[in-house]
Amino acid sequence: MKWKETAGVLAVLIVLLGLPMMLKYWRTVGMIHRYPPNTKVIRLTAVADGGLWTQDEIVGYNYWWRKPTRAGEIALNQGDHVVVQLHSADVLHSFAIPLLHIGPVEVPAGHTVEVAFDANRPGDLTFLCWQVCSPEHSKLQGDFIVKSNGSEDSW
Amino acid sequence: MATAERILTEPVPQEIEKKPWRFDVFAHLPWLKGLVRMRSFQFLVILPNLFLFYLFLIAGFFGTPIGNRNIIIVFVWILWWFVLIAVMMPFGSRLWCTMCPLPFFGDWLQRRSVVGVRSGKSPGTLNKFFGLQKRWPKRLSNIWLQNFGFLFLATFSALLVTRPLVSAIVFGVLILLAAGMALVYRLRTFCNYICPISGFLSLYAMTSTVELRSADKEVCLKCTTKSCIRGSDKGWACPWNVYMGKLDRNNYCGLCFECVKSCPNDNISLYLRPFSTSDVALRGYDEVWKACIMLMLAFSYSIVLLGPWGWLKDWANISEKHNWGGFGMFAAGQALLALVIFPALFYLSIRLGKWYARADDVSTKELFLKYAYMLVPMGLLAWIAFSVPLIMVNGSYIVSVASDPLGWGMNLLGTAEFPWKPLWPQWVPFAQVPILLAGLYFGLRGLHKVGSQLFKDPTQLFRSMIPPAVLLLGVTVLFLKLFIG
Ligand code: SF4
Ligand code: SF4
Ligand code: SF4
Ligand SMILES: [Cu+2]
Numbered sequence: 127m128k129w130k131e132t133a134g135v136l137a138v139l140i141v142l143l144g145l146p147m148m149l150k151y152w153r154t155v156g157m158i159h160r161y162p163p164n165t166k167v168i169r170l171t172a173v174a175d176g177g178l179w180t181q182d183e184i185v186g187y188n189y190w191w192r193k194p195t196r197a198g199e200i201a202l203n204q205g206d207h208v209v210v211q212l213h214s215a216d217v218l219h220s221f222a223i224p225l226l227h228i229g230p231v232e233v234p235a236g237h238t239v240e241v242a243f244d245a246n247r248p249g250d251l252t253f254l255c256w257q258v259c260s261p262e263h264s265k266l267q268g269d270f271i272v273k274s275n276g277s278e279d280s281w
Numbered sequence: 282m283a284t285a286e287r288i289l290t291e292p293v294p295q296e297i298e299k300k301p302w303r304f305d306v307f308a309h310l311p312w313l314k315g316l317v318r319m320r321s322f323q324f325l326v327i328l329p330n331l332f333l334f335y336l337f338l339i340a341g342f343f344g345t346p347i348g349n350r351n352i353i354i355v356f357v358w359i360l361w362w363f364v365l366i367a368v369m370m371p372f373g374s375r376l377w378c379t380m381c382p383l384p385f386f387g388d389w390l391q392r393r394s395v396v397g398v399r400s401g402k403s404p405g406t407l408n409k410f411f412g413l414q415k416r417w418p419k420r421l422s423n424i425w426l427q428n429f430g431f432l433f434l435a436t437f438s439a440l441l442v443t444r445p446l447v448s449a450i451v452f453g454v455l456i457l458l459a460a461g462m463a464l465v466y467r468l469r470t471f472c473n474y475i476c477p478i479s480g481f482l483s484l485y486a487m488t489s490t491v492e493l494r495s496a497d498k499e500v501c502l503k504c505t506t507k508s509c510i511r512g513s514d515k516g517w518a519c520p521w522n523v524y525m526g527k528l529d530r531n532n533y534c535g536l537c538f539e540c541v542k543s544c545p546n547d548n549i550s551l552y553l554r555p556f557s558t559s560d561v562a563l564r565g566y567d568e569v570w571k572a573c574i575m576l577m578l579a580f581s582y583s584i585v586l587l588g589p590w591g592w593l594k595d596w597a598n599i600s601e602k603h604n605w606g607g608f609g610m611f612a613a614g615q616a617l618l619a620l621v622i623f624p625a626l627f628y629l630s631i632r633l634g635k636w637y638a639r640a641d642d643v644s645t646k647e648l649f650l651k652y653a654y655m656l657v658p659m660g661l662l663a664w665i666a667f668s669v670p671l672i673m674v675n676g677s678y679i680v681s682v683a684s685d686p687l688g689w690g691m692n693l694l695g696t697a698e699f700p701w702k703p704l705w706p707q708w709v710p711f712a713q714v715p716i717l718l719a720g721l722y723f724g725l726r727g728l729h730k731v732g733s734q735l736f737k738d739p740t741q742l743f744r745s746m747i748p749p750a751v752l753l754l755g756v757t758v759l760f761l762k763l764f765i766g
């Protein structure tokens with residue numbers, strides 16, 4: 127009988143510790159490994175309140191008192207293969223990088239939308255929300271700054 | 282006055298003496314009995330739910346704030362709620378309590394075991410429990426706290442069912458409270474007197490098509506150990522403090538099956554029985570008010586969701602509109618309706634019926650308590666009718682959220698982007714109307730059943746029933762108006 131008790135307690139501990147560990151692993155390691163090696167994964171969340179894109183996580187516990195930092199400039203290196211994971215914390219936004227003819231793609235609240243590109247030339251790549259999502263829509267933009275490695279001209 | 286004696290001493294009409302149909306499940310499915318007798322049975326059914334609710338909590342705190350993309354909202358308020366109200370309650374009594382993970386840590390602290398049982402001595406039992414083992418105050422030994430707790434949560438339902446964090450905090454607090462109370466008080470005090478879910482589980486379990494009962498009350502009378510309530514080395518003392526020898530209603534049996542393990546006379550079995558037929562006695566004002574609160578909440582939700590009044594929707598929707606003044610009016614109005622107006626109407630109908638029937642030897646209180654049973658099947662079926670469209674319209678979220686439970690961009694099942702698609706929305710009223718009419722039917726039938734225990738004269742019975750029946754009919758018509766539009 128004793129082994130059943132031990133097995134039971136063990137099962138509970140596995141649930142209590144294993145689940146967060148599994149999720150953490152997926153979030154930090156598993157997710158990145160879905161992409162080819164050396165991919166630069168950037169998470170961008172659109173926030174209507176204040177009108178900004180942020181690299182912070184907007185999740186349940188910080189949603190109410192969040193003060194997300196604006197992702198105004200995101201540094202990239204020339205040659206980076208970039209995957210942008212787009213989220214929306216509130217309403218329907220959309221995403222575009224006009225210079226690369228990327229988008230506009232819709233970013234519905236709670237969904238994850240991916241956009242990929244190669245930063246093969248140095249310079250500034252403006253990204254922005256492409257549809258009037260909220261009063262502060264016009265502020266929803268930022269730049270990828272691609273640093274040159276001297277091999278090619280700018281965009 | 283004297284009514285209780287009258288019921289006890291006078292011969293009951295034939296129709297009532299005839300026992301309702303019962304089918305002994307354990308006798309026909311011995312393996313099922315073997316299963317629930319396993320010491321590890323309850324642990325094994327709780328464990329998956331512990332995993333799920335733990336995931337829900339994590340998702341509430343660390344998952345997307347968007348409700349319909351977060352598993353805690355979709356699985357709890359769309360899937361679980363529907364299964365609970367439309368399947369488990371009517372067909373499984375308090376089967377949810379068998380597998381509920383909320384009191385798990387409390388039980389663990391109290392028993393210091395998750396599977397095994399320990400004999401010994403603790404106040405009132407033959408098991409060794411840990412903790413202070415205090416007695417719960419007598420004044421609070423009713424479901425009033427649950428009534429108010431549920432009404433309170435229901436008032437904030439617009440937040441609860443859309444904001445993952447709010448749901449996570451509520452469930453987290455319930456788990457902590459259950460654990461804390463287990464350390465201080467005896468047995469499942471939390472479940473008996475605090476758990477806000479428990480109130481309506483207890484009420485609607487009365488209608489259920491299953492019951493766990495002692496097979497032969499005579500055996501219980503002669504039983505010296507009373508192991509079902511006191512515990513033994515085979516099973517814990519009934520966590521709900523239920524004595525099987527006297528149990529005649531489902532309300533406060535949490536179906537933990539400890540008594541099946543502990544009864545030395547093998548005198549407990551699971552029975553099937555007809556819907557809304559056997560347990561028809563409400564035993565206190567707390568239970569009557571519970572019935573009123575539940576029915577009126579279903580009503581008020583239907584008004585807000587289905588009614589044509591936009592301003593009311595805005596008032597109730599504190600989650601998006603932040604109009605606290607309007608919300609206060611809505612909350613006060615809802616509470617007034619559930620706690621005062623409807624109970625007053627019901628009371629009035631009882632007085633009227635009593636007067637019309639010239640029922641001088643039946644007290645108003647007794648009529649009030651007894652006739653309130655009509656609100657039980659009506660309330661349950663109104664809730665089911667109300668919940669059916671919720672699952673039909675929002676069921677597709679279950680598919681997408683199962684694949685991406687936290688809204689992090691996982692795709693475990695490949696269905697993360699399963700589109701939102703209402704299931705046969707045009708059929709919703711066709712499902713709702715028969716369910717509601719069934720509620721009316723079972724309500725009236727219940728009324729007749731309890732009435733015929735009180736009155737032998739058919740005219741008197743009929744007259745006493747008319748006003749409450751009219752009230753029930755009125756409620757049904759209002760519901761129908763909202764459902765059909
Ligand atoms: S009463 Fe509440 S906490 Fe207790 S088992 Fe039932 S649902 Fe769970
Ligand atoms: S232990 Fe069994 S026989 Fe004894 S009172 Fe309880 S149910 Fe009846
Ligand atoms: S009577 Fe008590 S011990 Fe038996 S199943 Fe119900 S709650 Fe459990
Ligand atoms: Cu925008």
